[in-house]
Amino acid sequence: MTPRLCREGILKLRPYIPGKPIEEVQREYGLTDIIKLASNENPLGPSHKAVESMKSACERVGLYPDGSCFALRQAVAEHLGVEPDYLSFGAGSDECIHEIGVAFLEDGDDVVQADPTFSQYETAATLMECPCRMIPLNSYSYDVDAMADRITERTKLVFVANPNNPTGTMVTHTQVERLLDRLPERAILVLDEAYHEYNVDRPDFPKALPWVLEGRNIVLLRTFSKIYGLAGLRLGYAIAKPEIIRFMEQVRLPFNVNSVAQAGAIAALADQEHVEKSRKLNAEGKHYFYSEFDRLGLPYAPSDANFVWVDLKKDSRWVFGELLKRGVIIRTGDIFGCPTYARVTIGLPEENQRFIGALEEVLA
Amino acid sequence: MTPRLCREGILKLRPYIPGKPIEEVQREYGLTDIIKLASNENPLGPSHKAVESMKSACERVGLYPDGSCFALRQAVAEHLGVEPDYLSFGAGSDECIHEIGVAFLEDGDDVVQADPTFSQYETAATLMECPCRMIPLNSYSYDVDAMADRITERTKLVFVANPNNPTGTMVTHTQVERLLDRLPERAILVLDEAYHEYNVDRPDFPKALPWVLEGRNIVLLRTFSKIYGLAGLRLGYAIAKPEIIRFMEQVRLPFNVNSVAQAGAIAALADQEHVEKSRKLNAEGKHYFYSEFDRLGLPYAPSDANFVWVDLKKDSRWVFGELLKRGVIIRTGDIFGCPTYARVTIGLPEENQRFIGALEEVLA
Numbered sequence: 043m044t045p046r047l048c049r050e051g052i053l054k055l056r057p058y059i060p061g062k063p064i065e066e067v068q069r070e071y072g073l074t075d076i077i078k079l080a081s082n083e084n085p086l087g088p089s090h091k092a093v094e095s096m097k098s099a100c101e102r103v104g105l106y107p108d109g110s111c112f113a114l115r116q117a118v119a120e121h122l123g124v125e126p127d128y129l130s131f132g133a134g135s136d137e138c139i140h141e142i143g144v145a146f147l148e149d150g151d152d153v154v155q156a157d158p159t160f161s162q163y164e165t166a167a168t169l170m171e172c173p174c175r176m177i178p179l180n181s182y183s184y185d186v187d188a189m190a191d192r193i194t195e196r197t198k199l200v201f202v203a204n205p206n207n208p209t210g211t212m213v214t215h216t217q218v219e220r221l222l223d224r225l226p227e228r229a230i231l232v233l234d235e236a237y238h239e240y241n242v243d244r245p246d247f248p249k250a251l252p253w254v255l256e257g258r259n260i261v262l263l264r265t266f267s268k269i270y271g272l273a274g275l276r277l278g279y280a281i282a283k284p285e286i287i288r289f290m291e292q293v294r295l296p297f298n299v300n301s302v303a304q305a306g307a308i309a310a311l312a313d314q315e316h317v318e319k320s321r322k323l324n325a326e327g328k329h330y331f332y333s334e335f336d337r338l339g340l341p342y343a344p345s346d347a348n349f350v351w352v353d354l355k356k357d358s359r360w361v362f363g364e365l366l367k368r369g370v371i372i373r374t375g376d377i378f379g380c381p382t383y384a385r386v387t388i389g390l391p392e393e394n395q396r397f398i399g400a401l402e403e404v405l406a
Numbered sequence: 407m408t409p410r411l412c413r414e415g416i417l418k419l420r421p422y423i424p425g426k427p428i429e430e431v432q433r434e435y436g437l438t439d440i441i442k443l444a445s446n447e448n449p450l451g452p453s454h455k456a457v458e459s460m461k462s463a464c465e466r467v468g469l470y471p472d473g474s475c476f477a478l479r480q481a482v483a484e485h486l487g488v489e490p491d492y493l494s495f496g497a498g499s500d501e502c503i504h505e506i507g508v509a510f511l512e513d514g515d516d517v518v519q520a521d522p523t524f525s526q527y528e529t530a531a532t533l534m535e536c537p538c539r540m541i542p543l544n545s546y547s548y549d550v551d552a553m554a555d556r557i558t559e560r561t562k563l564v565f566v567a568n569p570n571n572p573t574g575t576m577v578t579h580t581q582v583e584r585l586l587d588r589l590p591e592r593a594i595l596v597l598d599e600a601y602h603e604y605n606v607d608r609p610d611f612p613k614a615l616p617w618v619l620e621g622r623n624i625v626l627l628r629t630f631s632k633i634y635g636l637a638g639l640r641l642g643y644a645i646a647k648p649e650i651i652r653f654m655e656q657v658r659l660p661f662n663v664n665s666v667a668q669a670g671a672i673a674a675l676a677d678q679e680h681v682e683k684s685r686k687l688n689a690e691g692k693h694y695f696y697s698e699f700d701r702l703g704l705p706y707a708p709s710d711a712n713f714v715w716v717d718l719k720k721d722s723r724w725v726f727g728e729l730l731k732r733g734v735i736i737r738t739g740d741i742f743g744c745p746t747y748a749r750v751t752i753g754l755p756e757e758n759q760r761f762i763g764a765l766e767e768v769l770a
Contacts, residue, residue: 045591045592046592047510047592047594047623047649047650047653048509048510048653048656049508049509049510049511049512050512051512052508052509052653052656052657055656055657057656058473058660060470060473060660060661061470063469063470063472063473063476064469065472065476065477066472066476078469081469081470083468083469083470084468085468086468087465087466087467087468088467088468093464093465093467096464096467096666097461097464099638100457100460100461100464100666100670101451101457102451102638103451103452103457103460103635103636103637103638103639103670104447104448104449104450104451104452104635104636104637104638105427105428105442105445105447105637105638106424106425106427106445106447106631106637106638107637107638107640108427108429108430109422109424109427112427112429112430113429133497133640133659133662133664134659134661136659136660136661137659140659144413144416144533145412145413145416146411146412146413147413148413148414148415162660169508169657227409228409228410228411230411259411267470271467271468272467272468273467273468273469273470273471273661274463274466274467274468274469274470274471274664274665274666275467275664275665275666276471276497276661276662276664285411286411289411289412289416292412292416292419292421293416293419293533295497295498295500295501295504296422296424296500296526297424297498297500297637297640298497298640300497300638300639300640300664300666300667301638301639302460302464302638302639302664302666303664306464306467
């Protein structure tokens, strides 16, 4: 018998199933005109100013990136109004999530999270061989009281995706505060705000920065992959007090953020007009989806993000396959344990219309 | 007393000290004309064709990268003559090194490596709380017999940087074979060939691919950061049998390689003329360094890479500081435990001359 080569703990990992890339559908179906509403990207892409800055950075990729992200750190610190040592950058916020696992989880710790939610929290816990306590959503939303009740002295990390992925629903300021107040002394609340910028106008959306500045054990995660349109370049970051950031910095790879991403993010951050335009387009698309799903009699979760979680009332893998033939990629709910649901990214108006047209045809 | 927030194991991590970035020297010394011979980058940078391809990819960074690196995988597989499932890509080969640690190291395992060598092997072991057995170099070279003698039933990973960093010296085919033959059944030899392309003409440089294809427990690491000139974009890869690759793929982040790097690497790989030109330039610069070090009476290790390890016969931190004032960045040996040594990257002819001129001035 061959001896086991790998670490036993990793055998429990559930592989990540990514949104299907456009090139893959092109190869498999021989189609050319394909739209992807599967991975919650900004359909406008990044600011043109960011693209120019990235192209210029491509001239200098022979050198290693600045491992400390000096200029980017200054720019983000100024944008947020925090000191630079409150930040740690990752190759996507999913790298930050893994670093949090590696930096903070040890034998005997457990993790509390919702179910379904973004898969990388469970992956980070599993890599460190710590159990995840999964608290089912209450209809589409976090059951914050059940989560709070599940926190024990062994709990080291509590993950809250706000808004949640895949449902798009939000946890309010007072709800997060309730969780924070229930944390044992050495536990940390991770508030993943990947879709934060879509919620700047919501009065009940958590104002989380003051908690960080007060010295609470909280990590905020933000990303340049969503409204900033830099998903392809991999850049996210954590905001926390320096006592927490220090350990994340200690476990990260020395050159984890590439130099083109650093250049692009600085320019993207400076173009808030593009962010505003993206936010407005998203709001319009969301209301279009709502009215069309209402018309088609499909239940959905009102969304605080750039996607809508909708009950197709059929096997969503089948619907997915039929839509693929029509050049439309969405995300099926089965990966989140909800086989009749789908998560659909809000695209450009013409993409949204094409999706609705194709869906109506498939469901007819 | 505040309870310990972080995992106990990470307190042992030695922070990585990167080569000083040019921008940092500009800020600190108010200089504009600075050359960096500190991080073993290709002074020519990447192929112009790669730069064009990357700029074009910058137009599409709104979408997530292909997590499976489909096109890049095909290109590298074809270039090497292996099947695509023999490859795993990382954001730099240092990410592959960390993945190997996470995938394979567990309680009770140990790691065998040389001292000094590339720091990330020890980091990967420390992150998994496994001890590193450090085998001192014999003069500038690996003491392969001492390494083989240190391998026990508990040894899970043996790291060989070939050529070694920081000394630039090579381990031969028969030496690696001797190590391979001494591995216990569940152990893996990691052969880090970051500078592989500088040695294609050396008859005794290991021909390692056949070992992979024979099913031996060996992982080869290659990178696009050195001769291919893409250090800023973070891209390296592992070559191993699918039984090993599978576990590396299982622990890697879903979108670890950015899309601009994927596009750039495909184009860089296709431009072997640029690789040949870079190799030739490096060989010339190396011999220039040899003759100048001889003239200055400074001992050095003959190099099989794109840098030279030289004994400055003075405190290299002091020399480093003096060179900085003259706008020349090198790497000091103290980080490798050799306080009078320096590692100097072979640059463009004018850079090499400027370094030698400045060094002569400082040492006078």
